[in-house]
Amino acid sequence: MRGAARFLDRAIKSGKPVVILPHTIRGHVETIASLENGLIFCRDQESQHFVSSVCGRPALLAHDMAFSIDTTRYGLWTALDMPAAVRAASESRTLYAFRRDSEAQARQHWALPSNNVDLSVTARTVGDDRASFLVQAAAFLTQVAQFDRIFTDRLHVAIAGALLGRSVVMFDNDYGKNAAIYRLSLQERFDCVEFFPSVSAYEETRGPLHRAAEFAL
Template identity: 35%
Template sequence: MPTSAPAPTDVRDTLRELRGADFAYFMGTGNAGDALINVAAMQLFSTLGLRPRFLNYRSAGVPEGGVLVCSGGGNFVSMYHNLANFVRKHHRSAKRLIVLPHSYSGHEALLRELGPNVLLMCREPRSFDYLNGLGLRAEVELSEDVALNLDPATVLRGQPLAPEDRGSVWRREAWRDRLKYAVRSAAYLRTSPRDPETGRRSLLAYRDDAERTEAPLPSNNCDASVVFSSRDGYYLPDSALRSTRALLGFLNHFDDIFTNRLHVAIAALLLGKDVHIAPNNYHKLESIYRFSLKHRFPKAHWEAADDARPD
């Protein structure tokens, strides 16, 4: 039976507890949506005066006995394993391990291993109910997706949010990423003219990965989270900022966005776009739409039927 979910905890209140602490933030891996979550977290750290060490799941030197904060997202569900593997490896030695708001399913054996030094934050009530139903020793809190804290204007202005590596490798990667994103954006925009009657331009941005549904993809589909992802998906602050800036800049060319990518939807809503949100292949999109988006964004529209997709 579902529990009566409490009012959500503001993730900023949880992070304030880290003031003065020496902690490491592990940046989520994946696509441009994960980059956007990381950038929103970086903005929160800056606003709160926090100075974490930024690492990713391939970084050496994970501090033993320290405070570890893992990015929010959708990586603690049964189809993905990198975050679960990281938690499995480090939860016993960490003084404190915080997983920022996530969706959860599967991984029951690992979840039951976790002790009271672990805080699992959920970004929607269904995941909160799932974890509470397991009777865990770890702390469980209901919050909201970290990306909802993003200030897109700051990102688009190009302001750095963390120390950057300005060496030759950084310069090569920055140049390559910017060129790649510019070419991809221009190529899609050439095939997406404005409607001659309304003057509006629409983006069809449905996912084409493990979370896609059985509905056929539109002929002019652009899976923007993949198009504007980094080369390998292992983000550090500078690559996450480049990816997020490219995604936001691309979305700003459109008036109406049709998507089942959660963070394409959130980014577009933060930019003031009309966004039509469709399901992925598990509850994530609908749960977060009903919990966080429906009442916050008047331009958010739920499109439950697969045949609602335009072509």
């Protein structure tokens, strides 16, 4: 919702009907409340409650759109097409895909592994047309498919791993988005996905996430 707020403000001012596809919504009360000619889909129950009770707008509940992807329709890229960092990381068959942006949880007691690859960044393509989006989706799925075990706080890396049947350990982001979507869409549907609220919670029961020699500040 952070990146979409300005666009939504412009769309509302245009007076045209607005449909918000499954989204996590926190804050932006005035913007959501002013949406008189539109329909809102939320991808977690917390967002639905927020929109309905705080913003005074009806909201429908739906799974994230990524769950509708048919992974069998995308031809896989060859290893030569993938970024060097992904090829190098795939040698261990274990992916560490942790975000480095403002949604990342504070890392007070652990550091990113040196072979961390934020696939949500590396798989991006230039272009906003349908063909570019299809290429980006194929590249993203192909990169995730190179790994057997995935540790991530990136929602769509976790979803892609689940759809591909990989073993996924999913962690929360900084405001509970991942936890809420896990409860609605992953917990009962994908046995291959485990969820932990933080890396610290994981390490309390499973031990170190990775060897100390792999740490990269």
